[in-house]
Amino acid sequence: MRRLLAGRELAAPVLLIVVVALIGSATSVSTQQNFITALVSVAIVIGLYVFMGNSGVISFGQISFVAVGAYVAGELTIPTQPKHFVLSNLWSVLQNTSVGNVPSLAIAAGVGALFALLVGIPLMRLSGLSAGIATFAVLEITNNLLTFWPKIAPQSGQTLSLVPTTTGLFQAAAGAVVAAVVAFAYQSTRRGRLLRASREDHSAALGIGVEVHRERLIAFTLSGAISGLAGGLLVHQIGSVTPDQVFLELTFLSLAMLVFGGVGSLWGATVGAVLISLLDSYLLQAENGLQIGFFKLTLPSGASDLILGVLMVVVLIVRPRGLTGGREWDLSLPRVLRRRARPVEVAEAEEPVEVAGGR
Amino acid sequence: MLLQAIIDAIAVGALYALVAVGLGLVFGVMRLINFAYGEVITAGAYSLYVTRNLPLSVSVVICFAVCVVMSLLIEEIAFRPLRGASPATTLVATFAVAIALEAVWLIAFTPQGKTADLLATLNQSATHGSVHIRWLTITELAAGIVLLGGTALILARTTIGLQMRAAATDFRAARLLGVRANRVIRFAFVLAGVLAAVVSLLLTVSQPLVTPTFGLDVTILALVGAVLGGIDRLASATAGGFLIGFLISFLGDELPSSLSSFSTSFTFGVVILALLLRPAGLFAPLGQSSVDRV
Numbered sequence: 098m099r100r101l102l103a104g105r106e107l108a109a110p111v112l113l114i115v116v117v118a119l120i121g122s123a124t125s126v127s128t129q130q131n132f133i134t135a136l137v138s139v140a141i142v143i144g145l146y147v148f149m150g151n152s153g154v155i156s157f158g159q160i161s162f163v164a165v166g167a168y169v170a171g172e173l174t175i176p177t178q179p180k181h182f183v184l185s186n187l188w189s190v191l192q193n194t195s196v197g198n199v200p201s202l203a204i205a206a207g208v209g210a211l212f213a214l215l216v217g218i219p220l221m222r223l224s225g226l227s228a229g230i231a232t233f234a235v236l237e238i239t240n241n242l243l244t245f246w247p248k249i250a251p252q253s254g255q256t257l258s259l260v261p262t263t264t265g266l267f268q269a270a271a272g273a274v275v276a277a278v279v280a281f282a283y284q285s286t287r288r289g290r291l292l293r294a295s296r297e298d299h300s301a302a303l304g305i306g307v308e309v310h311r312e313r314l315i316a317f318t319l320s321g322a323i324s325g326l327a328g329g330l331l332v333h334q335i336g337s338v339t340p341d342q343v344f345l346e347l348t349f350l351s352l353a354m355l356v357f358g359g360v361g362s363l364w365g366a367t368v369g370a371v372l373i374s375l376l377d378s379y380l381l382q383a384e385n386g387l388q389i390g391f392f393k394l395t396l397p398s399g400a401s402d403l404i405l406g407v408l409m410v411v412v413l414i415v416r417p418r419g420l421t422g423g424r425e426w427d428l429s430l431p432r433v434l435r436r437r438a439r440p441v442e443v444a445e446a447e448e449p450v451e452v453a454g455g456r
Numbered sequence: 457m458l459l460q461a462i463i464d465a466i467a468v469g470a471l472y473a474l475v476a477v478g479l480g481l482v483f484g485v486m487r488l489i490n491f492a493y494g495e496v497i498t499a500g501a502y503s504l505y506v507t508r509n510l511p512l513s514v515s516v517v518i519c520f521a522v523c524v525v526m527s528l529l530i531e532e533i534a535f536r537p538l539r540g541a542s543p544a545t546t547l548v549a550t551f552a553v554a555i556a557l558e559a560v561w562l563i564a565f566t567p568q569g570k571t572a573d574l575l576a577t578l579n580q581s582a583t584h585g586s587v588h589i590r591w592l593t594i595t596e597l598a599a600g601i602v603l604l605g606g607t608a609l610i611l612a613r614t615t616i617g618l619q620m621r622a623a624a625t626d627f628r629a630a631r632l633l634g635v636r637a638n639r640v641i642r643f644a645f646v647l648a649g650v651l652a653a654v655v656s657l658l659l660t661v662s663q664p665l666v667t668p669t670f671g672l673d674v675t676i677l678a679l680v681g682a683v684l685g686g687i688d689r690l691a692s693a694t695a696g697g698f699l700i701g702f703l704i705s706f707l708g709d710e711l712p713s714s715l716s717s718f719s720t721s722f723t724f725g726v727v728i729l730a731l732l733l734r735p736a737g738l739f740a741p742l743g744q745s746s747v748d749r750v
Binding site: 235399 | 544554557563680683732
């Protein structure tokens with residue numbers, strides 16, 4: 098019975114993904130892109146959540162796995178003919194192989210996982226701020242190599258283009274659902290729970306014999322796989338990618354989505370990604386003039402970031418644990434009957450600073 | 457020229473060290489990684505642009521005022537309500553403040569850079585043989601030493617400095633002993649604002665073109681440096697800031713041209729190695745283990 102109920106927490110995120118896809122399918126082709134972007138964002142943010150949410154360790158590096166996924170999936174699906182011409186310096190494996198859409202996504206996930214595993218073996222020994230900075234260093238190095246190393250990417254930061262655009266609503270939604278299912282399956286396993294235990298109390302978890310390093314590495318690798326897949330979805334949506342598209346800005350935006358929704362739950366990751374992504378898309382459109390009913394709204398360029406930034410601060414002040422409070426949403430039972438789930442906390446500072454406003 | 461590269465690198469290092477002090481001061485009392493600090497530096501630089509037609513001294517005074525007020529305002533509006541929230545939350549909040557303010561600069565000053573070259577005379581160099589030392593280098597070093605010394609003196613010799621050190625060691629205990637939390641935190645932000653003003657003055661000399669991301673890049677790198685050195689202590693954070701500035705400038709100058717585009721990778725490769733060897737910071741006292749902070 099309990100097992101049956103547990104699975105139901107997955108229903109809410111999946112349902113939300115399906116609803117977004119359905120609404121998107123009813124809109125015009127240009128508006129549809131906003132919904133596809135939202136679904137791809139869900140996949141990216143779930144990738145981030147699998148590591149950060151379960152381990153409580155901050156990572157700025159997850160977007161480098163998105164980047165690697167995007168480049169691999171992109172380079173492998175460009176037809177060989179133009180590829181020899183445009184990307185003549187590429188490694189011969191990448192140069193001579195050409196695969197279809199779905200295999201390219203699988204390979205992107207695999208390469209993302211492999212990269213995360215290699216990076217994670219040394220890095221997962223770190224925690225706290227040093228982990229944050231080390232993962233940030235990985236992001237910087239990935240960006241630097243993708244920009245300047247012609248064996249793995251176009252010369253000096255040029256756009257990788259001519260990638261088939263296969264990510265429509267269906268593929269984006271399917272990808273997001275796969276990400277959600279994998280994330281949920283992992284957090285329901287013994288392994289996932291051990292990691293969550295270490296998040297709540299590192300020393301206590303070590304004390305009862307949890308190998309925190311190994312558990313974190315597993316989550317990090319899994320997160321790399323989901324991020325790689327998300328990167329594949331992204332490049333197949335846009336049809337091109339530059340190193341800076343998958344760098345600092347996306348890192349901030351995805352972190353913001355996760356914290357906005359609530360770091361502690363899959364539901365929070367999904368809600369945060371959908372809401373912020375749609376808002377961001379519409380605000381960006383409004384900077385170029387958005388038709389609302391009879392009047393046209395034109396915001397100055399930069400207004401979207403301003404509104405998003407201010408909104409983020411306000412939400413964080415009002416709800417420091419994010420919109421969902423870091424809880425899963427169990428659709429199966431009415432609100433009153435639902436077993437009260439304890440709010441989960443992201444690892445607290447060893448010395449929480451509590452200060453009242455006045456003297 | 458190796459000597460030239462070293463001299464240039466020392467000057468860059470001094471500048472990053474100043475930024476690291478500003479970050480370290482606030483981190484010390486609040487355990488807060490302040491990404492928005494870069495926007496205070498940017499605000500100072502734009503104020504220099506706006507007041508470019510006023511006398512130099514007036515414009516410098518305004519720059520200091522803008523930075524201090526900005527620093528205090530950010531604390532008052534955004535960070536104070538978030539005290540006690542989890543580090544992930546506050547970190548994203550400071551990030552969000554930075555993004556919002558960057559958008560304000562973008563709307564107010566457009567993405568095109570604005571030139572603020574008030575102290576351009578500092579770019580002239582004193583030449584000795586084949587080594588050129590810009591006056592800026594000397595000024596940066598002098599400012600670095602004076603300000604670091606000044607900050608150290610304040611921390612060591614004044615009551616508020618003592619309270620700040622107490623708060624940095626154990627905030628709750630310090631409050632129980634009668635240290636006024638708001639006063640100490642405000643003072644840290646004022647000091648950080650003053651340092652930001654000096655940084656924006658010096659930074660506009662070497663890169664007079666002020667863009668909306670003017671301060672952010674420096675701040676992120678200085679933060680990396682501070683953690684690399686050990687952000688728990690002001691001295692080690694400063695040394696780390698110096699080291700990262702030195703590394704960036706030195707590697708940029710001295711790597712062979714075939715590798716020079718990868719200088720970022722080398723710098724951050726060194727950062728990862730150093731963090732793996734000494735997670736609590738390169739210059740942290742031996743035997744100190746790293747603690748979960750974020």
